[in-house]
Amino acid sequence: MVDEFSLIQSIQPKEKRHKDLMTGIGDDAAVYRTDHHAEQMICMDTMTEGIHFTSATMKAYDIGWKALAANISDIAAMGGFPDYYLVSVAMPSEWSSEMKEMYRGMEDLGSMFQMDLIGGDTTSSRSGLVITITAVGHAEQGKVFLRSGAKPGDLVFVTGYLGESAAGLALLLKDIDINDQKAKHQLIKSHQRPMPQVEAARLLRGIPSRFAVNDISDGLASEANEIAEASGVTININYQSLPVSKSLSQLDAHDQRRFMLSGGEDYQLLITAPEENSEVLRDVFMKHGVLLTKIGVVTRGRPEVYLIDKGTKTLLTKSGYNHFKSNKE
């Protein structure tokens, strides 16, 4: 099987045919201009039974919610506001009432952002469910946040908490267990009904600053590497600075660490911003009650990510694996 990265490389168009196309493959969403004041953005995300969920981890309602959340998150990561969505479902023959529940999950989340469901397709599936959603959003001209926007000297921030979704999945799969039922419930909810950071994107749009933004769908390590590569910078993350939720703190240290660094589907935003704008950034987020934590700095150097933990600096790969490359650098 082709890995996704080499596939994307091989299908990446060599040329851009429309002058109005600003960003194609390679960021959270594509961006194209339709008039002089606004930019349209569009993304597509698929969830497959047996890969992204099973009947043990997600109910139909959750599948709908989360599939749409993943798409809204991509729009938010570009600085956009979500407007419309289309849904394609390849449906197993045993599904019936579940379909309505799945659409109800989408509707409940979509209605929070006044989104309209405007189209899609329904086919049969020989085996499991495959749901693909396309979301369309818009941003004011010049307010699009690309992964390539980070520069040396920027600070690195993250919204919300990390690792909760992966911890919730591990609980659902009985890979781990905790006694605190309230924490368990919270972690599972983070996995099944993540909340895309549309509000955080709105706050960022209101701040006159340059930002690089990525949504955390594949884990902090992976997303930080994507910004580092797209921007041609080194990102240094301070492990001790990562925000640990009260629920996640119930887990042992090893599990906390792997979920925070490599756990996906938190749909928080990873943000870099110039240091001179960091104070207003923190003030705005605090004023609106959106958790924002400074977790690192951008430096000149190779497009790599380093994790600094109690004075030890290690290379953090996309998968979240730590290579001991240099100590006390």
Add this chain to the structure above:
Amino acid sequence: MVDEFSLIQSIQPKEKRHKDLMTGIGDDAAVYRTDHHAEQMICMDTMTEGIHFTSATMKAYDIGWKALAANISDIAAMGGFPDYYLVSVAMPSEWSSEMKEMYRGMEDLGSMFQMDLIGGDTTSSRSGLVITITAVGHAEQGKVFLRSGAKPGDLVFVTGYLGESAAGLALLLKDIDINDQKAKHQLIKSHQRPMPQVEAARLLRGIPSRFAVNDISDGLASEANEIAEASGVTININYQSLPVSKSLSQLDAHDQRRFMLSGGEDYQLLITAPEENSEVLRDVFMKHGVLLTKIGVVTRGRPEVYLIDKGTKTLLTKSGYNHFKSNKE
């Protein structure tokens, strides 16, 4: 399993949240306005292995071509010009080099219309291939062709030939056979590499007239019923007027009939236009070498479709089944 119609009914949004949304679920593509001069249109179409194709009927290249063709056809049926597309693939583990071939099929068709591939997603599939494409296009303001645009007195036209794709499929499945190898090749090609009628849509846009348009993806009977329902009119199709290609004429009369009435995936356009504009319509299409055939008339009455064949008038259901409802009416 829920049938698609009742599912669409149940998920059909009760309200429209964006004033810029002109057409949501229920036509070939959704239409929304982004500025004062242009309308954006978007559609989504899925092809599933084992349902829409098997390894016996379609090569990877053809799957890519046809999946994109189906989407471009939806844009054309709204009077639009296709601009961008996104591709989501749930891929079986044994696929590898086929992926590139599939994308090459899309690229070869998309490049004909200067389309840009701007995004998508790739996941694993536990069983067969599922490919979903979203296409985005645009039309000048007021130039969108809806299914609801037909009025009594209009004439009914179809572009190109009908039934070739279904005949090609029957040949591939060895349900039928013919001796004429050239005709066989042509019919199979019509099934594997259909050509969406972007040029026909362009010609229609240039004619100052009202049109109702539907693309023939599910067969003439089904699409004619959709226009009849959306417009609240009766459509009368003259069977003897249907254009029969030289290749299809190699089949016996029964097969010709079922493929022309019920065969899907021809991606021709079914058009209604006021009689007073029909002459200029025919002239324009003839001048540009695009086959256009008058096949019926729109009359006042229940939203139904009738087939007139040698003086006998029968009700034509969506599936293409003829009910003998009234003779010599």
